[in-house]
Amino acid sequence: MKEGPDISRIAALVGDPARGNMLNALMDGRALTAGELAVEAGITKQTASSHLARLMDGRLIEREIQGRHHYYRLAGREVAALLEALMRVADASGTGRRTRTGPKDAAMRKARICYDHLAGDMGVALFDRMMADGWLMEAGGKLAVSPHGWGKLAVIGLSPASLPKSNRPECRTCLDWSVRRHHLAGSTGKLILDQLLELGWAQRVPATRVIDFSASGEQRFQSLIS
Amino acid sequence: MKEGPDISRIAALVGDPARGNMLNALMDGRALTAGELAVEAGITKQTASSHLARLMDGRLIEREIQGRHHYYRLAGREVAALLEALMRVADASGTGRRTRTGPKDAAMRKARICYDHLAGDMGVALFDRMMADGWLMEAGGKLAVSPHGWGKLAVIGLSPASLPKSNRPECRTCLDWSVRRHHLAGSTGKLILDQLLELGWAQRVPATRVIDFSASGEQRFQSLIS
DNA sequence: TTCATGGTTCGATCCTAATAGAACCATTCA
DNA sequence: TGAATGGTTCTATTAGGATCGAACCATGAA
Secondary structure, three states, rough: OOOOOOOOOOOHHHHHHHHHHHHHHHHHHHOOOOHHHHHOOOOOHHHHHHHHHHHOOOOOOOEEEEEOOOEEOOOOHHHHHHHHHHHHHHHHHOOOOOOOOHHHHHHHHHHHHOOOOEEHHHHEEEEEEHHHHOOEEEEEEEEEEEEEHHHHHHOOOOOOHOOOOOOOOOOOOOOOOOOOOEEEHHHHHHHHHHHHHHOOOOOOOOOOEEEEEOOHHHHHHHHHHH | OOOOOOOHHHHHHHHHHHHHHHHHHHHHHOOEEEHHHHHHHHHOOOHHHHHHHHHHHHOOEEEEEEEEEEEEEEEOHHHHHHHHHHEEEEEEOOOOOOOOOOHHHHHHHHOEEEOEEEEEEHHHHHHHHHHHHEEEEEOOOEEOOOHHHHHHHHHHHHHHOOOOOOOOOOOOOEEOOOOEEEEEEEHHHHHHHHHHHHOOEEEEEOOOOOEOHHHHHHHHHHHHHH
């Protein structure tokens, strides 16, 4: 009776601290090399290689080989969503025992990248506004940006033509780890974040998932959603 | 460097097959005794007791003691959501290697209980209809049943007075493991499922999470959402 | 070719944690 | 009170897997 449900097979993969660190490092959607991931996890490259092979086997990550560099990335949104769900439970579980919320932690709660879209307080605030003001609409069982919504998004230079041609859902919701409410994911979520960075309203803090808004950028963002 | 992110601490708890089986058994929202969980996991009661202590420590489950019986249940919706997220990834990961979808599996995909609300094809179909036909509305940043929605729900004997007095969110969405789209959770989700069982349109299949609709029950359910 | 760099494979070691036997505690019932 | 049942604690055993040293393979540069 060593079979068990498949959920344990997956959970055990994330359950090792070294692999957890690796997956965490990949949460910003970028692809990292095996060596970088080894450093990230604080282990030697041999050990890292073994872990990466197991993660590949479990289809949690994907590999892209370029020359002698092997780049690894998360296998998809489902995996990112799983990691956020874990953080949410870990956050609830950890309260009361060691809630040492450092300064970087505060920045993470305010605004961060979640796979490829905006999360944290500001991500949730944006989504709230979109829902309350009818930026989104129901179309064929799926959620999409309404004409009114596109009118608003035109302010930051976006139009329906900006959407990539793919079968990826236009709008999705993603449950926020820190705020515990939904924010916007899907291709529109990615589109908006990309544009915020493009406009210089905010920038990524290297080696973290933090999104740092400039003073004027945050001001403009606030006026956009008010 | 044996610290690692907290996500690994939680994932490792689910990562053991015995604990995974236990949590899986608790996914139907009921509370089970330590002995029942031991049988469910195929281990002795001593071992089960040790596992349950660890799950308690990680705040994944809660205990309620009644006489000599110790009842365990999932600690909350977040935990149930985590397990569904795991199933979703496990499902995607497992395809291609052993997709032995048995008959019970088909029933699970059609209709099942997810913590305390309806999931599967029928749960998603209900939620789609609710969204498309304006059964829900935005109120103070939260989702709630609209007057029109209550009119529809009156058909199965529900009214706003049916809602329990609690601070639990009235409506929430839960990402469906099998269909990979949202279905309705929250107190309204529980309310509806309870009523469907009460009316005899469907019943639970013992020892599983399957919800079995009667022929006439399914027919009436379909006419409700069409 | 030769050397340096980035990754993987192999083998040996070591440590954690899952497991069950035995004993113990608490509650219910006769 | 004593017997039966449900759970927990303690202990020793055992197995799986995380780890790294060493060797090996592939790519790119000199």
